[in-house]
Amino acid sequence: MEDNGIYLDHNATTSLDERVLEAMLPFMTRQHGNPTSRHSFGRQARSAIELAREQVAAAVNAHPSQVIFTSGGTEANNLAISGIAASYGVSQIVTSAIEHPCVSRPALAMKYRGWKLATLPVNAAGVVETATLEERLQSDTAIVSVMLANNETGALQPVAELADIARRHRTTIHTDAVQALGKVRVDFAALNVHAMTLSSHKINGPQGIGALILDKRIDIQPVMHGGGQERGLRSGTENVAAIVGFGAACTLLDDRIALHESVVRPLLQRLEQGLHRLGAVIFGAEAARLPNTSFFAFSEIEGETLVMALDRKGFAVASGSACSSDSSEPSSVLLAMGVEPDLAKGAVRVSLGPQNSTEQIDAFLATLERELARLRQLTAVAV
Amino acid sequence: MTVKTPIYLDYSATTPVDPRVAEKMIPYLTEHFGNPASRSHVFGWTAEKAVENAREEVARLVNADPREIIWTSGATESDNLAIKGAANFYSSKGKHIITVMTEHKAVIDPVRELERHGFEATFLQPEPNGLIDIEKFRAAIRPDTVLASVMLVNNEIGVIQDIESIGNICREHGIIFHVDAAQATGKVAIDLEKLPVDLMSFSAHKTYGPKGIGALYVRRKPRVRLEAQMHGGGHERGLRSGTLPTHQIVGMGEAFRIAREEMDLEIVRIRRLRDKLLAGLQEIEEVYVNGDLKQRVPHNLNISFNYVEGESLIMAVKDIAVSSGSACTSASLEPSYVLRALGRSDELAHSSIRFSIGRFTTEEEIDYTVELMKSKIGKLRDLSPLWEMYQEGIDLNKVEWAAH
Numbered sequence: 001m002e003d004n005g006i007y008l009d010h011n012a013t014t015s016l017d018e019r020v021l022e023a024m025l026p027f028m029t030r031q032h033g034n035p036t037s038r039h040s041f042g043r044q045a046r047s048a049i050e051l052a053r054e055q056v057a058a059a060v061n062a063h064p065s066q067v068i069f070t071s072g073g074t075e076a077n078n079l080a081i082s083g084i085a086a087s088y089g090v091s092q093i094v095t096s097a098i099e100h101p102c103v104s105r106p107a108l109a110m111k112y113r114g115w116k117l118a119t120l121p122v123n124a125a126g127v128v129e130t131a132t133l134e135e136r137l138q139s140d141t142a143i144v145s146v147m148l149a150n151n152e153t154g155a156l157q158p159v160a161e162l163a164d165i166a167r168r169h170r171t172t173i174h175t176d177a178v179q180a181l182g183k184v185r186v187d188f189a190a191l192n193v194h195a196m197t198l199s200s201h202k203i204n205g206p207q208g209i210g211a212l213i214l215d216k217r218i219d220i221q222p223v224m225h226g227g228g229q230e231r232g233l234r235s236g237t238e239n240v241a242a243i244v245g246f247g248a249a250c251t252l253l254d255d256r257i258a259l260h261e262s263v264v265r266p267l268l269q270r271l272e273q274g275l276h277r278l279g280a281v282i283f284g285a286e287a288a289r290l291p292n293t294s295f296f297a298f299s300e301i302e303g304e305t306l307v308m309a310l311d312r313k314g315f316a317v318a319s320g321s322a323c324s325s326d327s328s329e330p331s332s333v334l335l336a337m338g339v340e341p342d343l344a345k346g347a348v349r350v351s352l353g354p355q356n357s358t359e360q361i362d363a364f365l366a367t368l369e370r371e372l373a374r375l376r377q378l379t380a381v382a383v
Numbered sequence: 384m385t386v387k388t389p390i391y392l393d394y395s396a397t398t399p400v401d402p403r404v405a406e407k408m409i410p411y412l413t414e415h416f417g418n419p420a421s422r423s424h425v426f427g428w429t430a431e432k433a434v435e436n437a438r439e440e441v442a443r444l445v446n447a448d449p450r451e452i453i454w455t456s457g458a459t460e461s462d463n464l465a466i467k468g469a470a471n472f473y474s475s476k477g478k479h480i481i482t483v484m485t486e487h488k489a490v491i492d493p494v495r496e497l498e499r500h501g502f503e504a505t506f507l508q509p510e511p512n513g514l515i516d517i518e519k520f521r522a523a524i525r526p527d528t529v530l531a532s533v534m535l536v537n538n539e540i541g542v543i544q545d546i547e548s549i550g551n552i553c554r555e556h557g558i559i560f561h562v563d564a565a566q567a568t569g570k571v572a573i574d575l576e577k578l579p580v581d582l583m584s585f586s587a588h589k590t591y592g593p594k595g596i597g598a599l600y601v602r603r604k605p606r607v608r609l610e611a612q613m614h615g616g617g618h619e620r621g622l623r624s625g626t627l628p629t630h631q632i633v634g635m636g637e638a639f640r641i642a643r644e645e646m647d648l649e650i651v652r653i654r655r656l657r658d659k660l661l662a663g664l665q666e667i668e669e670v671y672v673n674g675d676l677k678q679r680v681p682h683n684l685n686i687s688f689n690y691v692e693g694e695s696l697i698m699a700v701k702d703i704a705v706s707s708g709s710a711c712t713s714a715s716l717e718p719s720y721v722l723r724a725l726g727r728s729d730e731l732a733h734s735s736i737r738f739s740i741g742r743f744t745t746e747e748e749i750d751y752t753v754e755l756m757k758s759k760i761g762k763l764r765d766l767s768p769l770w771e772m773y774q775e776g777i778d779l780n781k782v783e784w785a786a787h
Binding site for chain 2: 005007009012013014015016018021024025028029030032033034036037038039040041042071072073074075077078100101102105106108109199201206207208209223224225226227228235236237238239240241242304307308311315316317318319
């Protein structure tokens with residue numbers, strides 16, 4: 001890691017594992033074939049992709065033939081939502097109130113094309129209320145999509161339970177497992193969903209690659225048309241090096257998950273004890289959460305200001321998800337949980353990784369305490 | 384001869400990453416791993432700066448404004464975004480599209496998809512040399528034509544279309560003009576300040592950059608609007624959501640910088656190699672160059688070997704990695720649709736080979752290839768009854784074949 005400071009934003013992206021880089025390098029240099037080519041260069045690239053497909057499948061208890069490589073989580077979510085809804089025909093799309101924009105926005109785009117949207121609310125802890133799905137499924141529904149773990153609060157969602165309900169209604173269910181992968185066990189078969197989105201760069205793999213795990217019995221239309229790669233579901237020359245890297249990162253998942261239990265969870269507990277002491281409100285604290293994510297606020301302290309102040313002191317944290325960090329609107333996830341907009345504006349997300357240490361957490365807490373005191377003083381002067 | 388086989392002569396399928404590009408990418412895989420969308424810390428800013436530098440490099444190669452460059456996952460996505468995005472955005476003005484039978488699948492298939500959603504399309508047939516007759520293009524225009532898509536350099540036969548003339552006609556008629564330039568960057572000069580082009584697709588991995596990254600040029604003046612095809616966090620001004628793969632973008636920027644600085648010299652060297660390859664292969668009887676030889680990038684030589692069966696030809700030349708037809712369709716045994724559109728017979732289309740020469744091709748490799756082709760074609764023809772009949776002066780087109 002560089003001298004930029006201490007990285008506490010692992011839900012935004014993670015550093016590449018050295019072993020992953022090593023696996024990728026040959027495919028960035030001499031093994032450069034196009035997997036569609038029939039000569040030996042092409043065939044080597046093809047076998048590398050197929051090995052990675054097996055590695056990804058094995059990591060989430062799926063079959064290799066269920067793995068469709070995409071350019072990332074966003075594309076996989078777009079493919080699942082638009083592709084399955086378009087194939088099913090004009091009907092209803094059900095998502096939770098706390099989905100990542102790359103689920104909610106394609107759903108919105110389908111709304112402009114005639115589909116109805118229905119939302120599953122969450123409780124105060126940020127967990128989807130399963131009972132409402134039964135109600136929503138009274139209308140003809142193309143797809144239900146609920147994330148496995150929320151990117152901001154880390155709250156785990158009752159996806160297996162929702163899948164039971166959806167299957168009783170013969171409705172297709174998809175889960176965005178991007179934030180859950182590599183932090184808790186993710187089992188495609190046990191979740192019993194039809195489709196699941198994965199991303200490589202959240203698990204120490206390269207950026208620019210992800211996958212949709214898809215039950216092959218589900219009808220789906222491609223979003224991208226062309227050369228017919230990935231069984232016609234995702235055209236475009238395969239990103240061989242990144243696919244190889246994603247596969248390699250998946251072989252390291254067992255260790256990664258174990259480290260999240262043995263190292264990261266205790267760090268998070270230490271962090272949150274400190275946060276409580278400083279008077280923070282921790283969002284979703286009552287929910288079962290990812291072992292690495294803490295989303296919190298201090299009343300009367302603006303999140304953006306605090307995040308910038310912490311950055312100047314060398315701590316990289318976020319005021320929400322990276323993808324919406326442009327906007328100054330309060331987090332829609334928090335609003336869905338019924339958090340007051342004023343408090344929601346104070347939200348700061350810390351997401352830990354196995355490389356973080358007790359010393360870093362203590363240093364963070366000490367800096368936070370000083371910065372809070374300084375900011376409160378400034379506020380007092382302003383008032 | 385001391386050449387290492389198999390010899391790679393398939394640079395139009397994909398190019399190796401230039402070592403200078405790989406070197407530039409690696410720091411962004413390791414220490415600078417931030418998410419460029421992270422606006423709250425230096426990890427994110429470092430990544431964002433690298434992304435913007437690369438955007439400038441891509442823009443400079445084609446003389447565009449960096450703000451006109453949108454990152455995508457590759458030329459296929461760029462083509463999809465341009466064609467479906469523009470057609471849908473402007474559909475209230477009309478629903479007719481003009482394109483060419485010899486376009487890449489990444490253009491043809493989105494157009495076909497639009498046809499399923501109420502659009503109509505004209506697929507122009509090129510002249511036998513692969514070039515479009517400008518007057519035929521003009522004649523295809525209808526009052527409801529909203530979009531035209533014509534590639535700059537063909538992936539199979541390397542011919543260069545007269546984009547400027549076609550673009551001028553599009554301007555006269557208010558038609559949005561998209562150009563797939565995936566095979567053109569680093570091979571022909573592109574000046575988007577002068578060219579009347581509204582949308583242009585680029586790929587990194589055809590120009591010694593990494594796979595999985597491309598770009599779409601979207602003209603600002605006059606402004607061209609698109610309907611986004613991928614929705615989410617609103618990256619790339621809402622036109623293309625998804626975390627930007629920093630290292631790949633950095634790689635594309637460096638690849639395009641090298642292309643800008645070195646293409647003039649590289650083209651001279653490659654033309655010399657191509658001329659040598661062509662001269663050598665023309666010593667073989669009954670060979671036909673597919674596509675115009677003059678209005679063509681020197682990197683591509685597509686040749687049909689008459690009286691040779693296509694599959695056995697590919698098997699026989701395993702020492703050279705070449706393509707029969709484009710890589711994206713070579714999984715099927717259908718003869719190349721590009722060569723068919725030129726009016727080539729199935730037999731000639733089947734027995735075609737695309738040699739594509741690149742940055743790392745050596746003179747020795749060309750010499751080896753010529754010798755290999757001469758010997759293998761000779762052997763295959765020795766086994767061919769058709770060759771024997773041809774040599775006996777029998778006109779094969781007049782032979783009545785018995786059914787069996």
